[in-house]
Amino acid sequence: MPEKTLTNEELSVIFPEFSTDEIFRRSGVKTRHISADKEIASDMAVVAAEKLFLESGIPKTDIGFTLFCAEILDRTAPATACILQDRIGLPKNSGAMDIPMGCSGFMYGLLLAKSLVCSNAVDNVLLLTGECETKTIHPQDHELRMIFGDGMAATVVSKTDNNNIGDFVIGTDGSGWENLAVRGCNARELVTAEWLKENESAGGMPYGRLTMNGTEILNFTLKNVPKMVNEVLEKEKLTMDNINLVIFHQASGFMLEVLRRKMKIPKEKFFTNIQDKANTVSATIPIALRDAIDAGLTKKGDKVLLAGFGIGYSWGATIITI
Amino acid sequence: MDINELIGKLQGEFEDIPPGTLKPESKISDIEGWGSMHALIVIALADTDYGVTIKGDELRKVQSVQELYDLIIEKQKNPSE
Numbered sequence: 001m002p003e004k005t006l007t008n009e010e011l012s013v014i015f016p017e018f019s020t021d022e023i024f025r026r027s028g029v030k031t032r033h034i035s036a037d038k039e040i041a042s043d044m045a046v047v048a049a050e051k052l053f054l055e056s057g058i059p060k061t062d063i064g065f066t067l068f069c070a071e072i073l074d075r076t077a078p079a080t081a082c083i084l085q086d087r088i089g090l091p092k093n094s095g096a097m098d099i100p101m102g103c104s105g106f107m108y109g110l111l112l113a114k115s116l117v118c119s120n121a122v123d124n125v126l127l128l129t130g131e132c133e134t135k136t137i138h139p140q141d142h143e144l145r146m147i148f149g150d151g152m153a154a155t156v157v158s159k160t161d162n163n164n165i166g167d168f169v170i171g172t173d174g175s176g177w178e179n180l181a182v183r184g185c186n187a188r189e190l191v192t193a194e195w196l197k198e199n200e201s202a203g204g205m206p207y208g209r210l211t212m213n214g215t216e217i218l219n220f221t222l223k224n225v226p227k228m229v230n231e232v233l234e235k236e237k238l239t240m241d242n243i244n245l246v247i248f249h250q251a252s253g254f255m256l257e258v259l260r261r262k263m264k265i266p267k268e269k270f271f272t273n274i275q276d277k278a279n280t281v282s283a284t285i286p287i288a289l290r291d292a293i294d295a296g297l298t299k300k301g302d303k304v305l306l307a308g309f310g311i312g313y314s315w316g317a318t319i320i321t322i
Numbered sequence: 323m324d325i326n327e328l329i330g331k332l333q334g335e336f337e338d339i340p341p342g343t344l345k346p347e348s349k350i351s352d353i354e355g356w357g358s359m360h361a362l363i364v365i366a367l368a369d370t371d372y373g374v375t376i377k378g379d380e381l382r383k384v385q386s387v388q389e390l391y392d393l394i395i396e397k398q399k400n401p402s403e
Binding site: 022024214216223258262 | 337338358359361362365366369375376377378381400
């Protein structure tokens with residue numbers, strides 16, 4: 001997580017119409033981490049990867065493939081993952097590829113990493129997932145500033161004798177893309193002098209501007225996430241009773257609570273850390289898993305249901321065994 | 323369900339709106355502090371408690387609590403709409 005934070009107290013000064021309690025009630029967030037000026041997703045990925053290698057003791061030479069999942073990439077070409085191979089010092093005889101996905105990105109990355117390992121292509125995949133989403137949020141957009149933060153997670157998926165990552169349920173519905181998108185400054189909507197002028201007070205919004213239709217996103221989520229969760233349970237011939245912990249993409253506090261209530265998931269099984277970490281896009285699930293493990297909420301052999309959903313629309317879920 | 327049940331549920335969800343404020347004839351736009359968050363709460367409630375999907379533009383056309391109730395009933399009768 002970047003060092004700089006943005007608290008509800010600070011937001012309440014910027015948006016005096018919202019008290020700190022109201023901000024928390026709307027977002028479920030108390031503190032967000034914010035990337036430094038000019039610090040983008042790949043910079044955070046280098047930090048996250050170095051931390052992983054240091055803490056886990058896994059040698060960099062063991063990595064056979066790197067998947068870098070972010071939507072804000074260094075440049076149109078080459079793939080940021082190639083640049084990361086050099087910056088992190090990963091083997092030259094390893095593969096590297098970008099996955100430009102958002103909220104479902106960790107699930108897609110996990111599926112691809114599992115596929116690479118299970119097909120015997122490689123033994124270890126480094127999966128880097130996260131975003132510097134706050135770069136795309138207009139300073140006056142109180143709704144998005146309350147929910148989103150920046151963060152990056154580094155995960156290694158390794159070959160083992162046990163099948164600890166279960167089957168996946170995935171889905172896509174591109175018809176809803178306009179309801180959650182970064183507009184402007186892309187190949188379809190080229191940056192223009194008008195754009196820069198219109199956004200002058202916001203520094204020109206050179207990374208584009210994230211826009212969200214909250215009601216449509218809520219409807220998409222309520223329609224698709226419970227269905228996906230039921231399907232993944234059926235696929236694994238399990239019921240919610242067999243699941244020790246549920247970790248959803250930390251979309252917003254409100255969304256998570258509505259989903260939990262709709263699916264009747266007991267509170268003690270439903271892990272959230274959005275309060276301190278905010279919505280860090282494709283980093284939320286692995287960071288939440290780490291936090292849950294550190295808090296002693298899972299033990300070896302536990303079944304943990306993971307589900308990501310959002311921008312695209314795109315969604316994916318699986319059940320892992322700790 | 324009847325409209326009082328809906329009002330009771332809305333009242334329970336809208337922590338910031340004083341009890342007794344909501345009546346069938348209450349104009350939604352006149353509810354003090356009504357905003358985007360309340361729209362999300364109504365949509366979530368319609369889905370989780372009544373099994374119907376209300377789109378954002380449909381909710382924007384709803385003028386009163388009575389009309390919201392009628393919309394939910396209509397959608398329950400015609401799930402495809």
